[in-house]
Amino acid sequence: MNKKNGPTLVKKLSRQELVVHSKPTSRDVARAAGVSQSAVSRAFTDGGKVAPETREKILRAAEAINYVPNIHARSLITRRTGMIALVVGDITNPFYPEILDTLSKKLQTVGQRVVLFNISRDEPIDLAISGVLKYQVDGIIIASALPGISIAELSLKTYSPVVLINRTIRSAPVDTVSCDNFSAGKFLANLLLDSGHRRPAFVAGLAGASTSVERERGFREVVLARTGKEPLIANGDFTYQGGVDAARSLFENKYPPDSIFAANDIMALGVLDALRIELGLNVPKDVSVIGFDDIGTAAWPSYSLTTFRQPVSEMIDEALRLLSERISDPKRKPANVVLPGTIVLRKSARLSTKRQRKSQIASA
Amino acid sequence: MNKKNGPTLVKKLSRQELVVHSKPTSRDVARAAGVSQSAVSRAFTDGGKVAPETREKILRAAEAINYVPNIHARSLITRRTGMIALVVGDITNPFYPEILDTLSKKLQTVGQRVVLFNISRDEPIDLAISGVLKYQVDGIIIASALPGISIAELSLKTYSPVVLINRTIRSAPVDTVSCDNFSAGKFLANLLLDSGHRRPAFVAGLAGASTSVERERGFREVVLARTGKEPLIANGDFTYQGGVDAARSLFENKYPPDSIFAANDIMALGVLDALRIELGLNVPKDVSVIGFDDIGTAAWPSYSLTTFRQPVSEMIDEALRLLSERISDPKRKPANVVLPGTIVLRKSARLSTKRQRKSQIASA
DNA sequence: GTGTTTGTTGCATACGTATTCATTGATCGT
DNA sequence: ACGATCAATGAATACGTATGCAACAAACAC
Incomplete structure (x- = not known):
């Protein structure tokens, strides 16, 4: 629709040659800094092996052309998106904004973000779940009743770690955190x-x-x-x-x-x-x-x-702990953490x- | 860390041959349905040209192996992520959960999602902004004071459409929606x-x-x-x-x-x-x-x-309208919509x- | 029968980044 | 001085999907 490639006039014309007003990529930075694309990638990766002065040069070049790494491209390779899904049913109950607030602040300190899935009461549950899965989130925290969800289904369909918070399911093969x-x-x-x-x-x-x-x-x-x-x-x-x-x-x-x-x-x-x-x-x-x-x-x-x-803060700590444990060991037996209030x-x-x-x- | 590639034992071993317990891809579906990967892609694209019976076959195969499209890979090509960032300062004020609720419900009806950026009062603003930009969101809705943000900076750094909601900035080249x-x-x-x-x-x-x-x-x-x-x-x-x-x-x-x-x-x-x-x-x-x-x-x-x-609902309607207008015409003069209460x-x-x-x- | 149109399909490539591997230049011990 | 070790770097490839293009079959008009 807003694509304006003139595909017929020119035989072969790479995107780089076109002066498109588009977000700069690591290659643009590489060219500006006179290094390779790999060097740019390493400069932006935490443990990346780059000479300090090279990194400086790259960061300056990136700053100059307003480069920001593309998280989605990165996630294709690393298989981590840095996004945690929070599935919530009734956000107008102030208890959930409190959870949202605590969770997002905790996540932000480790560079992760919350993607909110605001489930309407009448939304078909299958749709909701595959909606979440499309995003390849690193983990799913469910703080909603999810009427009629079969947990067997949930764990089958989901390759992402799931934690139910403030919800439990009888004899369920899922991690849960709740108050006693x-x-x-x-x-x-x-x-x-x-x-x-x-x-x-x-x-x-x-x-x-x-x-x-x-x-x-x-x-x-x-x-x-x-x-x-x-x-x-x-x-x-x-x-x-x-x-x-x-x-x-x-x-x-x-x-x-x-x-x-x-x-x-x-x-x-x-x-x-x-x-x-x-x-x-x-x-x-x-x-x-x-x-x-x-x-x-x-x-x-x-x-x-x-x-x-x-104990909201502790509950969220536990939920995050369960998520990361399950990431490192997907086959671990589900845990049901019960905290005192x-x-x-x-x-x-x-x-x-x-x-x-x-x-x-x-x-x- | 949790990577377990044995890179030395085997000369050349494509990922497909390894039986890795990993999310199924469109190629897996293609193989299962006896079609090409492109056909699978088309079956999952709204306007995709596929024969109805082929699509059926593909959808059944996908269902069988629990395939879900990867939104990030898709976004690399389409340049749309379907994610809207909501930048909020004080989520404990119930006014913002209301905005969040309205916004996320409206977006979900068109297949989009909210990514929440919960700005702490003392968070360095530059960090916050580039944090948002990494996600390549389709649009940014700011409902936060963002102390000390220079709008010149904002529009320079940002290739994504931005709307300030419930905030204005004097003589600012940014779209805004607010009450009078x-x-x-x-x-x-x-x-x-x-x-x-x-x-x-x-x-x-x-x-x-x-x-x-x-x-x-x-x-x-x-x-x-x-x-x-x-x-x-x-x-x-x-x-x-x-x-x-x-x-x-x-x-x-x-x-x-x-x-x-x-x-x-x-x-x-x-x-x-x-x-x-x-x-x-x-x-x-x-x-x-x-x-x-x-x-x-x-x-x-x-x-x-x-x-x-x-008028929360109308304000959000306007914000979304402004966003989509700016997507189709990035150079349009900024609009300042003022709604009556x-x-x-x-x-x-x-x-x-x-x-x-x-x-x-x-x-x- | 031929030529043309229409509708499906697969092949190949590109999106932007991380990472492996090989190459290079530098550093070091002897 | 010389091989060995090491750090830094670039080239090439892969991640999973969308899409232009060509190939093909079917349908149709004549």
Whole structure:
């Protein structure tokens, strides 16, 4: 379309002879510096063997003609692109920008970059995956539910290392990093019951999301064992509005809850707003609310949300470690790293002081 | 390091003969389907001339061996990578995830992807730019202050189309898309004064950021003209905490303001929390607060922030239009697209009803 | 039947860089 | 002074794909 080769007029005319306004290549630099193309390549490679003065000369020439190495050509040979794919489902949940921020900063210190794959909820999953694979990324970090993805498929189709972060898959041959969601659920149930709450409720996220399911399992198990009754449960879809709706529906119940644990912070904030503003309740006096993640907003004084903090930075460190381990040994058994989280006590939950001291729980 | 070529044992051994566990290429598909490599390429190219049954055969073979085209090899020839760089400074401000979300979804519908460049505030700018250029992206969208960047440099060094979004540069030869910040500042000052406020204050963002400067200029101009006095001004650094601090400092003044316009929403929320919780003031009764951007949180009932909405989706449409126009005509004069925003009336500002009807302002 | 058009296909080459190999000049030990 | 070692460099090739060109077959008009 914007190709303007006049292919017929001239018999043989190499691109070099045409004065095309196009990005300079290593050959252009070589010519300008009076060296070979290989020398230029070596000057731009970290361990490259070049005489210091030659390198200087080359770098000056490159600077002069605004040369920048072409990463794609390089990646053809080195088989490394320096790109890590981050697959994300719901980027409007502030937890994911935090992951994105941490991840991209960590990667940039080692010269790598994040390519973002923003999966819509209704996007066919096969398409999404092969979309990622085309980019020959060095690794794939999935922080999204990926509804209906068969992991067998994933590992078959993928020659790139994959790590699931904040997601697990039962008996899956994939590396995963996550918080100890089951223990956290138990911990929070105990915390609420120890502080005198009698009717804890749970607000679940997207149906089938492992994080929500695990937190619910731990929570429900303890509540059932200690009170003899199932906790009330509502669905919040992992969104603020979902939290609002869930709170409403919980309080349509004849015996509404006296405490609510939401599977993530953004839902907890929705719950809080609904309780206070729509239902006119006092938090934490009438109802205690606890979230999960510890996003920035949770600390704002208007909310002052008590929540269970995920160790984002450590999780990403682990994810990157798993990726690089798998690069050097593709056949290694998949690892499931489980990290401990931390309760962050603020004002949205009425908790007894005794228990507050024991704020850190250990990992399984 | 993980290269295991035994280069000495065998004289000549092409890669194809070695049974390397490596990604299949178009040649592998060609062999499997009994066609030439060119046929495979054509089968995977949109307008490619191949017989329908041949294409079918090829696609089946590709599927069978999990072949995925290598985008980097393709980009060497087509000179298009399908990647758009988004340069962002402060991703923890929810406004930018919103941009990121909108942008990546729009791009994905046309088969393009976002590569994120998350610039730290202290990162040397030259490094950052050549970091971007290495990727040969089809276009660069800058939504960051890029402190101290000389635009002359930028356009010289860059052979890729560049668009500044939510940023402008005085007399710059670069395409830009932004809201009419100056008019918005004037509009909001008039709005506050019309509603009986007498001492409007302004909370500025990062020093030198064009958006903040322009909004301030319009605001100050009207306040000065109509009240005869400069508005109070505090700095908020574009962050929540900055907004908190700015509110404090404004109210250390002997004659504190009766209304505050913050240059973005996240600061306005900090202002709100500081006023209500630290200073015990009633918003909007004692003080009116207005923000800018209309991020999701602004609508939450706890804040119900009156704010000036930026037309994010339209801004991104325009940015993409400018990019593609510049691809087809690199020498076109730079355009500065200015879009109108909309006032969003909520409860954080005490405004007279009459004015509220006239909520939409026109662009300059 | 011939000549012409149309539609498919394969061959060969180019994209920009990294890397192997051979060559050269320099350095060193003796 | 002389061979041996070493550092620096260039020539040539490969990475995986797209594409111009030629070859070819089929279809068609006459």
